[in-house]
Amino acid sequence: DAGVTQSPTHLIKTRGQQVTLRCSPKSGHDTVSWYQQALGQGPQFIFQYYEEEERQRGNFPDRFSGHQFPNYSSELNVNALLLGDSALYLCASSLRTGLRRSGNTIYFGEGSWLTVV
């Protein structure tokens, strides 16, 4: 049973560039959320996708956008990169119906380390 997989693992970009990060959810899961974790801090919610639509968004600018594909995989795009975008980007996977029940668990991938120089 494959867990949450993310790519790339590490990448370095130049200020002003654009980046795309990818995530495949855990088998059987249909909901993908993205989090940004700056060094020494807890993860911060960016947005969540379900049924190929953005369902909820955290306090992040429009430079952060995403997409979910019919196979439930997802992409996170960040435009006009700033130095402050350097962080670990984590993808979280869950089952939508389970969010309304007690039995749901949210699983995370290993993350993509983004460095903006």
Add this chain to the structure above:
Amino acid sequence: AQKVTQAQTEISVVEKEDVTLDCVYETRDTTYYLFWYKQPPSGELVFLIRRNSFDEQNEISGRYSWNFQKSTSSFNFTITASQVVDSAVYFCALRSGSARQLTFGSGTQLTVLP
């Protein structure tokens, strides 16, 4: 608004000592879920436990135990007989009511010395 506070930024213990990581949460919702995750240097958040607001029964899993007290809005995590492999950053998180996201604390860096 939801908030999770992990007041302990760093804890250092010697192997085989017991250690408790504190977590205090704030929410106005009556239905909520609390989580603990472990984050080794590789970055992956490893799920440890989920607790529902309507189930205050404490839980033990091997060397790990969790003490959930709604009266003090706390969900503390104890590692018994700590091992070097327990060294990591531990996060407490809250998902409250109909919110779709997790709200994390700032984490506690646990170092277990041999």
